[in-house]
Amino acid sequence: MLASQRRATIAALVAESGAVRVADLVQHLGVSDMTVRRDIEQLAREGLVERVHGGAMAVGGRSSEEPGFSAKSALMTREKEAIAAAAAALVEPGASIGISAGTTTYEFARAVRGVPDLTVVTNSIPVAQLLHESGTPGQTVVLTGGVRTPSDALVGPVAVSALRMLHVDRLFLGVHGMDARAGLTTPNLVEAETNRAMIETARRLCVLADHTKWGTVGLSTITELSEVDQLVTDSGLSERARTTLKDLVGELVVAPPLPEAAGQGRTA
Incomplete structure (x- = not known):
């Protein structure tokens, strides 16, 4: 899978569930922990996800936004x-x-x-x-x-x-x-x-x-x-x-x- 395809997959998973863990992405994508973290960093720079400790979550920050139980x-x-x-x-x-x-x-x-x-x-x-x-x-x-x-x-x-x-x-x-x-x-x-x-x-x-x-x-x-x-x-x-x-x-x-x-x- 190309880097662009991996990042598109990560962005889609975040949009679907609200948040994803690095460990789950490593298993899902079949790549290293470091590769996943680099992909998340790039997506964060592009404003497509928010990088958090241990994973990524949907871009938010609005005071009225309430993530679901599964995402959190x-x-x-x-x-x-x-x-x-x-x-x-x-x-x-x-x-x-x-x-x-x-x-x-x-x-x-x-x-x-x-x-x-x-x-x-x-x-x-x-x-x-x-x-x-x-x-x-x-x-x-x-x-x-x-x-x-x-x-x-x-x-x-x-x-x-x-x-x-x-x-x-x-x-x-x-x-x-x-x-x-x-x-x-x-x-x-x-x-x-x-x-x-x-x-x-x-x-x-x-x-x-x-x-x-x-x-x-x-x-x-x-x-x-x-x-x-x-x-x-x-x-x-x-x-x-x-x-x-x-x-x-x-x-x-x-x-x-x-x-x-x-x-x-x-x-x-």
Whole structure:
């Protein structure tokens, strides 16, 4: 396959799914990791894709743009697994927790699915399904109901009404972006309202966000960073961002990288 054909194929895959991983492209195209990365760099220079850590995604940047669950699942997988492992250490048997929709929170749900006697309130269809199938003794899952978004979140008046009757020890919240001035944000106005209702159910707020979320600003603010009790992120976060966040949130937790063998090949 010629270089132009490879790049056209990569661009088409990104347009179709929203995002692709380097590892998947290597297997699909039958070329080296370095070749794929060079192709992505060229496509990025031409403005056809956006180069991100571990792959490429559709050119975006609009504050109202909301990628789908599958597209986001393909990005920053090892960072999400590291964040999930660190956050799971905060959960004890018998606790009641909230888990918002998102791919990082989905990975967190995977990490806590074996915790017994856990009560989970969630507006995420994938999270509810994952925990339901775990079969862990004493585990209870409460799915809010509501209108489904591209990120597989249930939002709107039905979700908000259900959340107003519930109380949890700690909420684990995923976000589209975090910024010193804009706070925690999402591209979806209705999801922002639902997330605010989730925050009101919890005694403590724990945000799970990889380093690429820093500096990203969505259309609607969920809450200010000063309202965050704990923020769990990965080691890719810059020192400057760490300094800023330490002054704004209650506690900044930087998850150490996972061993190379851990979590390879996981995309959901």
